[in-house]
Amino acid sequence: MDERETWRSGYPLTIPDALLQTEAMQRACATRNFREIFRLVNRRTGSSHAVIASAVGKMTSARVSDIIRGVRGIRGQRVIERVADGFGIPGEMLGLPPRPWEGSPEGIDGTSGARRSVGAATNPEAEAPDDTSADVRSTIPDTPDSALLPIVVDGRMVLVPVDRKSLESRGLGSLLEQLVSSGSPEGNTAPSTEHEIMRPLNRRTLLKGGFAVTAPRGTSLENLQRVTAALGDAHRHFDGTMAEYFRSQLETAKCDDGRLGAQKTLPVVLGLLNIIEQQARDVKPAVRRELLSVGADGAEFAGWLYRDARQPDVAVFWYDRAMEWAQEADDPAMQGYMLLKKSQMAYDDQDAVRVLTLAQAGQHERWHLPTRVQAELLQQEALGCAMLGEPLSLIERKLDNARELLTRAADGGPSGLGAYFNEHTLLLRNAVSYTEAGKPGIAADLFGEIISAGMLSHRDTGFFNARRAAALALSGEPDEAARVGAASAVVAQAVQSERTIRVLGEVLQTLSRWRSRPAVREFREAFRAA
Known part of the structure; x- marks a missing residue:
């Protein structure tokens, strides 16, 4: 605290490190929940509304009160910067460049211009580069006027020189020193960041660990140079082609998800979203809308990854961001699609009414949705009806209508809204409804039929085996449920799917009356290992 107070000499308010390092503050900063940030500062430091208003500047006590009560919010970049400076929140915690007060003129470690975050003082190893990055850096000069942008090509890190001032002025300075090879064929990530990436709501860690650009196989040097040029000069180089490039990166990450799991996929996705968000500020309106349309797709995917990691509050943040970007991009189909995703998330919470009403809202003609998404929404509506105890005849009629609609959908490519929703996916969802x-x-038979076809990804096989085990347990087949559950637990451990583990925990509860059976005991041990 003494060191940071020295940096902030002359500032009227500096919140203590003990508050900055709490999970509540990290969560609030990660999601830019300024209502919670202001509430924590008010209650944990005893600062009055007047003191807070004075610290932030250009703000009244009444507005501070409105923010804490949730009547008003904070969205402007300049206001966010004033909050960071007023409270002494390091820029990276709020997704900002390092603030002017972060570091003494001579540098904390004696190097001119050096800056360190609050956490670095207590964790000196956090800033140390790994051996691989040191070896790669030695092959390309890093000068005061240039910096090195990490790009992964065919699993190998390549550092491309980029104008340092241009990047740092756009808040991408932290990108330059972080090497994360999540896009490699083996899905490796830097050992020092892989565990931290999934630490709940630690935006500082996500920002520090996630900003590598992963280039697809076969990407030419000319294309890589175009990417780095675009990052250095958004006005001249960011156009539709670049939006397509980011979309291709996103599709690659989606393919990796089923094989590698959320932990290894998140760094690349978060890095892409950060770059898109930063660069969308500096382009013409038409290009901004195109970039935000890609960003909405990526934000939805990030929300899904956090759902799989069982971090629903962060998932909600990204789903809301996806909806906001889709609205600004004038992308009605994505807006309707997000209603479907929110309905599916409501099922995670067993909120039957929201499952139904969100699915019904998504079916409005204003969204102009692809046929596959319309079919999925109809199936989701059937699930909501099942949860609310509607007659089986009504549920099956809606499921039949969804299947009929799906048969009329034109065969599409591997990407696009609802491209994943096919006959197999429909039957799996039908099993959940049953x-x-x-x-x-009926559900157990449907699950078994689709899983045995071998069409699912590694992660999805584990998840739907957990669903099948739940159905078998409810059907009074404890030994088979335990066997299937144990196989699912192995996959859940490998891909670290918290969503699968949650379902398996419910299966164990259902099997509690058969706890003495050998198969159930073996399943319990496999579950504990996962």
């Missing part, structure tokens, strides 16, 4: 409708025997 479980909720009190017909677990």
Whole structure:
């Protein structure tokens, strides 16, 4: 605290390190929840509304009160910067460049211009580069006027010189020194960041660990140079082609997800989203809308990854960001699609009414949705009806209508809204609906039929085996449920799918009356290992 107070000499308010390092403050900063940030500063430091208003500047006590009560919010970049400077929140915690007060003129470590975050003082190893990055850096000069942009090509890190001032002026300075090879064929990530990436709501860690640009196989040097040029001069180089480039990166990450899991996929996705958000500020309106349309797709995917990691509050943040960007991009189909995703997330919380009403809202014609998404929404509506105890005849009629609609959908490519929703996906979702409708025997058979076809990804096989185990347990087949559950637990451990683990925990509860059976005991041990 003494060191940071020295940096902030002359500032009227500096919140203590003990508050900055709490999970509540890190969560609030990660999601830019300024209502919670102001509430924590008010209650944990005893600062009055007047003191807070004075510290932030250009703000009244009444506005501070409105922010804490949730009546008003904070969105402007300049206001966010004033909050960081007023409270002494390091820039990286709020997704900002390092603030002017972060570091003494001579540098904390004796190097001119050096800056360190609050956490670095207590964790000196956090800033140390790994051996691989040191070896790669030695092959390309890093001068005061240039910096090195990390790009992964065919699993190998390549550092490309980029104008340092141009990047740092756009808040991408932290990108330059972080090497994360999540896009390699083996899905490796830097050992020092892989565990931290999934630490709940630690935006500082995500920002520090996630900003590598992963280039697809076969990417030419000319294309890589175009990417780095675009990052250095958004006005001249960011156009539709660059939006397509980012979309291709996103599709690559989506393919990796089913094989590698959320932990290894998140760094690349978060890095892409940060770059898109930063660069969308500096382009013409038409290009901004195109970039934000890609960003909305990526934000939805980030929300899904956090759902799989069982971090629902962060998932909600990204789903809301996806909706906001889709609205600004004038992308009605993505807006309707996000209603479907929110309905599916409501199922995670077993909120039956929201499952139904969100699915129904997504079916409005204003969204101009692809046929596959319309079919998925109709199936989701059937699930909501099942959860609310509607007659089986009504549920099955909606499921039949969804299947009929799906048969009319034109065959599309591997990407696009609803491209994943096919006959197999529909049957898997139908099985979930039958479980909720009190017909677990039908559900177990459907799950078994699709899983045995071998069409699912590694992660999805584990998840739907967990669903199958739940249906078998409800059907009174404890030994088979335990066997399937144990196989699912192995996959859940490998890809670290917290969503799968949650379902398996529910299966164990259902099997509690058969706890003494050998198969159930083996399943319990496999679950504990996961």
